[in-house]
Amino acid sequence: MRREGLAIMAAATVTPESFGPAVALSCRECGARTPLAPDFACTECFGPLEVAYELPSGDPEALRAQIEAGPANIWRYAPLLPVPADVATRPNINPGWTKLVKADNLARELGITGGLYVKDDSGNPTHSFKDRVVAIAVEAARTFGFTTLSCSSTGNLAGAVGAAAARTGLRSCVFIPQDLEQGKIVMAAVYGGELVGIEGNYDDVNRFCSELIGDPAGEGWGFVNVNLRPYYGEGSKTLAYEICEQLGWRLPDQLVIPIASGSQLTKIDKGLKELIALGLVEDKPYKIFGAQAEGCSPVSVAFKTGRDVIRPQKPNTIAKSLAIGNPADGPYVLDICRRTGGAVEDVNDEQVVDAIKLLARTEGIFAETAGGVTVGVLQKLIKNGLLDPAAETVVLNTGDGLKTLDAVEPTTGLSATIRPTLDSFREAGLA
Amino acid sequence: MRREGLAIMAAATVTPESFGPAVALSCRECGARTPLAPDFACTECFGPLEVAYELPSGDPEALRAQIEAGPANIWRYAPLLPVPADVATRPNINPGWTKLVKADNLARELGITGGLYVKDDSGNPTHSFKDRVVAIAVEAARTFGFTTLSCSSTGNLAGAVGAAAARTGLRSCVFIPQDLEQGKIVMAAVYGGELVGIEGNYDDVNRFCSELIGDPAGEGWGFVNVNLRPYYGEGSKTLAYEICEQLGWRLPDQLVIPIASGSQLTKIDKGLKELIALGLVEDKPYKIFGAQAEGCSPVSVAFKTGRDVIRPQKPNTIAKSLAIGNPADGPYVLDICRRTGGAVEDVNDEQVVDAIKLLARTEGIFAETAGGVTVGVLQKLIKNGLLDPAAETVVLNTGDGLKTLDAVEPTTGLSATIRPTLDSFREAGLA
Numbered sequence A, B: 001m002r003r004e005g006l007a008i009m010a011a012a013t014v015t016p017e018s019f020g021p022a023v024a025l026s027c028r029e030c031g032a033r034t035p036l037a038p039d040f041a042c043t044e045c046f047g048p049l050e051v052a053y054e055l056p057s058g059d060p061e062a063l064r065a066q067i068e069a070g071p072a073n074i075w076r077y078a079p080l081l082p083v084p085a086d087v088a089t090r091p092n093i094n095p096g097w098t099k100l101v102k103a104d105n106l107a108r109e110l111g112i113t114g115g116l117y118v119k120d121d122s123g124n125p126t127h128s129f130k131d132r133v134v135a136i137a138v139e140a141a142r143t144f145g146f147t148t149l150s151c152s153s154t155g156n157l158a159g160a161v162g163a164a165a166a167r168t169g170l171r172s173c174v175f176i177p178q179d180l181e182q183g184k185i186v187m188a189a190v191y192g193g194e195l196v197g198i199e200g201n202y203d204d205v206n207r208f209c210s211e212l213i214g215d216p217a218g219e220g221w222g223f224v225n226v227n228l229r230p231y232y233g234e235g236s237k238t239l240a241y242e243i244c245e246q247l248g249w250r251l252p253d254q255l256v257i258p259i260a261s262g263s264q265l266t267k268i269d270k271g272l273k274e275l276i277a278l279g280l281v282e283d284k285p286y287k288i289f290g291a292q293a294e295g296c297s298p299v300s301v302a303f304k305t306g307r308d309v310i311r312p313q314k315p316n317t318i319a320k321s322l323a324i325g326n327p328a329d330g331p332y333v334l335d336i337c338r339r340t341g342g343a344v345e346d347v348n349d350e351q352v353v354d355a356i357k358l359l360a361r362t363e364g365i366f367a368e369t370a371g372g373v374t375v376g377v378l379q380k381l382i383k384n385g386l387l388d389p390a391a392e393t394v395v396l397n398t399g400d401g402l403k404t405l406d407a408v409e410p411t412t413g414l415s416a417t418i419r420p421t422l423d424s425f426r427e428a429g430l431a
Helices: A002-013 A060-068 A074-080 A104-110 A130-143 A156-168 A182-189 A202-213 A229-234 A237-246 A263-277 A298-304 A330-339 A349-363 A369-383 A401-411 A422-427 B002-013 B060-068 B074-080 B104-110 B130-143 B156-168 B182-189 B202-213 B229-234 B237-246 B263-277 B298-304 B330-339 B349-363 B369-383 B401-411 B422-427
Strands: A022-027 A049-053 A100-102 A116-120 A148-152 A171-177 A194-198 A221-223 A254-258 A287-293 A344-347 A393-397 A416-418 B022-027 B049-053 B100-102 B116-120 B148-152 B171-177 B194-198 B221-223 B254-258 B287-293 B344-347 B393-397 B416-418
Touching: A049 A229, A060 A074, A060 A237, A074 A130, A074 A237, A100 A237, A104 A116, A104 A349, A104 A369, A116 A237, A130 A148, A130 A156, A130 A221, A130 A229, A148 A156, A148 A202, A156 A171, A156 A182, A156 B349, A171 A182, A171 A202, A182 A194, A182 A401, A182 B401, A194 A202, A202 A221, A202 B422, A229 A263, A237 A263, A254 A263, A254 A369, A263 A287, A263 A330, A287 A298, A287 A330, A287 A369, A298 A330, A298 A344, A330 A344, A344 A349, A344 A369, A349 A369, A349 A401, A349 B156, A369 A393, A369 A401, A401 B182, A401 B401, A416 A422, A422 B202, B049 B229, B060 B074, B060 B237, B074 B130, B074 B237, B100 B237, B104 B116, B104 B349, B104 B369, B116 B237, B130 B148, B130 B156, B130 B221, B130 B229, B148 B156, B148 B202, B156 B171, B156 B182, B171 B182, B171 B202, B182 B194, B182 B401, B194 B202, B202 B221, B229 B263, B237 B263, B254 B263, B254 B369, B263 B287, B263 B330, B287 B298, B287 B330, B287 B369, B298 B330, B298 B344, B330 B344, B344 B349, B344 B369, B349 B369, B349 B401, B369 B393, B369 B401, B416 B422
Parallel strands: A116 A393, A148 A171, A148 A221, A171 A194, A194 B416, A254 A287, A254 A393, A287 A344, A416 B194, B116 B393, B148 B171, B148 B221, B171 B194, B254 B287, B254 B393, B287 B344
Antiparallel strands: A022 A049, A100 A116, B022 B049, B100 B116
16 A cells, blocks of 8 residues: 555655656675665565666766865765766755864874875755755655655764755654753754654664554654665765765775764765766775774674674664664675774774873864764784784774764863962963 | 964964965955964954955856865865865865755745845754854964863864864864753763863853963863864854855845854855855845844944944853953954844744744744744844845754753643544544
């Protein structure tokens, strides 16, 4: 019943141009193709669906020029995304084109000689990489005629959905565990959409969202991370595009990427491969390293023990935006890190906090806990010899320290308190 | 003694190219000129010093092209700033080129028909416009051979100085009232510089900094908002440049700008006049409107009562980043708002909170209290007929809502709490 309803809705608004170069959804497991629709699981094998393209063929130089003449946001890559060519003219939150910071001070401290860059996604509109994925999901939602934007979230995603819905004039209704910290509730609720607390944990929230999608009450609802997930996920490809363009249309040697569901890491790899296939960058080997918190390290454990199967964990870490105990894309992440010669590593909460402060002290970048995880893992990978300090390395910061102040608060404060006199200043040894 | 010391220090590093097109400091009161140095008060009349230029003459089209080919930050305007031509190649925090958001939803709610834009400076590295002014001050500090970057601050500036010092390898020592909220202390301290709490209020902190500048203990210290103030202030000109370039090299009809010390508003006016003089935009009248909080409204009161003299106030408002009771540039602000046909208006704290939520709900932009002040004042100016809704208007958001969560927290929260069942969902009336 529901499937038919959606198909009718889609028929009303989808044109051959709606999804730009995207031509189908294809199953990542069995390869079966199905038309572009708000579907997320293969009807043949229940594998996850992803977007398949017919990417532009022709002169890479012309495509590079077209991209460089585009806007300073992800829509410069519209020819490589499942969005219409005129996407930049439509109201959206317009994330991306965040800074790629040459991190010479941090490189010196870590002994990296081959060049180190921080891709700093805290510069996005709601200060996390989630704006990238939500922006694409919003375009799909409009195309499919959805009128309510929704998701399950524990923080960053809720804010990104709330903000994007506000800008684009969609209704939003976001579901979170009711016991979330007050600050995170405010950050998500301020955009004026419905914010619903669920009596239960994040798993309960997720289960409820799946039920709602199958119910008439969910008719017209686009869940960015469920029925719009294939489109949503493609937003992460733009991180790969931007890194290479900002390096001067060149692949880095090594990338350190956080793992939550694992989707971001797999899509960055997909983006890099597309750039090579299109001739936009010269082909050469690159290594992808995955980063987890020790308190939620199912992929890291599988990597280290040489297993192909991910054993779910019950998360217990301050890196809450990475705390997915049963990551859907974990097996794909293992494949990519092994195939490219990278690795998966994890750090404990103390190392996460130390890494946040190291990045802030050396580069003036205040990262959220997920950024502490990647920088901490980078440090650990150098120590254990898995990452080459003489090779060019890019490390991702996917969110903003202002969102996880509590992580550094216990160990960050005034250096001294003095009376407003020069004598008091001298006594404190600050001169 | 100190003056000589600084002159010697300066002689060691200052070259004719150090300050690009800047040629002198000039007194805003008496016009007396003095060489470029870390000075801030006229030796003739004690008036404030500002940077004087010999701006590039010649083909505006060529200058526009040069700017457009520059980096996506304030250094694209290096030919118009007191910085060396190669500034973009030196380590700095690289703020600017923030989004100019076409705010059609907000325009509809406010009845603006002439076009409305939000210049959203929350996109800067530490999420406030202070990164712009600090970035220029850092260049001056390096040129003058200062080794410690300092300031007095109650929040945003402390973070901007801490981050910029970290990136550029300068030592930093920032002074704040010791009773600042814990969150603001963390945001400023995380960058690892010295953060010193002063037993006293902000006036005590300021007085102490002035003493320190005159003391041998302050040798080699660059206070961004005191002895580097003439350079620092010029950073705000880039807001004018960006707004006009992002409009397609065109002046808007009306601008709504917050007033703290008033420096930002005067420098935006200076920037607009420079663009006209250089032929980069076509000359036409524009109106500048100043925005204050009712609890700190000395300029607004002077404007409304037709006085030329600003009567200091004791601030009492949630808009703490604007809470300067005796604004140094107040008289200049009055001049500009009167000369251009604008006005100065104020809103109370409740209106500030309402405006923050209005902007978030309509455009997905979460502003700090200062942004609530400008949007609230915009709304009030339309109601009282002082701002023309049929003219093109730009309103500034100078900081990020994540920094002033407490302002909206009491009135922002969950819409509902439900059990994870469809029945509970339906009962809550959310379907």
